[in-house]
Amino acid sequence: MTPDREAILQALEQVIDPELRKPVTELDMVREVTVDGGHVAVTIALTVAGCPLRSSFEEQVGRALGEVPGVKEVSLSFDVMTPEERERLTTRLRGGVTQRDKGISLDASTRVVAVASGKGGVGKSTVTVNLAAALAQLGQQVGVLDADVYGHSIPHLLGISQRPVLVDRMIVPPVKHDLKLMSIGFFLDDNGPVMWRGPMLHRALEQFLSDVHWGELDTLVVDMPPGTGDVSISLGQLLPRAEVLVVTTPQPLAQEVASRAAVMAQKTNMRLLGVVENMSGDVFGSGGGEALAAQLEVPLLGRIPLDPRLRECGDAGEPAVLAVPRSPGAAAIAAVTEEVVARRPGSISKALPVLG
Ligand SMILES: Nc1ncnc2c1ncn2[C@@H]1O[C@H](COP(=O)(O)OP(=O)(O)OP(=O)(O)O)[C@@H](O)[C@H]1O
């Protein structure tokens, strides 16, 4: 007798992809079934060439089809999915949401606070980690995204050396001090300089953001790369709801920094939240934060004094707001955090007086 084609297809439902843990029939991996007398030939399309699961498929197909009446001989060959087939597959695995639709895998209710500056070395990363840690201390679920592809110092500042784990194609961020961290530095070899071009970086950012399993976050704090370059614009597209917090030094260079920050916010469609003056003290002059806030017509959210403990804690991988909460630097950042919380979009709060 000639085996029944329907029976063969039904038997193939028992063949499970060992990684995706679903039947090959459901995953559209069965490409061809030919029946020639008692000889059945099956072709299975693998997700990637050189997939190490061939022997498992061979064993399973042999066993499943061996039970179908009339089957005397089974041959199995492999093919590889086209990129379109792969995309259909991952879409299906994600529950019908395509990657492009999905964008960044953040909850709609997650607030995104992007920490930016007009120039380097003003304490952007220090503010990022301490703001994030202070928000977590207030009971929020907080993620930190180190998007400063040129600096990526956040893993060091949080004392995180382990890399993210891949589970079923989801990137699971490492956690420290109750903060989930994702850094592009995790995906670069050693500490070599980043020389990717804009479009490549955009795709990399998009992919690693959409595949990151953030879970339910209240706030994502982003350490932005300097300037208005490709990366900032990409992030603006990927994180359209972001609010920008501009860190500046006390030198009254307001005009220049202000125009840069304004251009950045405009180019990236982000809303300016306010200004934080860092390294306040006499050495660097004063009034920079105030002048910048006035120029941008946003509030000055606070002044963080020069405090060696902010640097020491950073070097030790421990946010100062956790390690030495009473130090002047940490206390100032805690106060800034309260201002940030009070200015949550849509929150019912009276207009707070501008500090300073
Ligand atoms: N208020 C402060 N008091 C003392 N040291 C500070 C203060 N803020 C930041 N620092 C120190 O200044 C240095 C630069 O800070 P940080 O790395 O946070 O700046 P950044 O703007 O992220 O720099 P980059 O542009 O290199 O990414 C660090 O050594 C940090 O510990």
Ligand SMILES: [Mg+2]
């Ligand atoms: Mg930095």
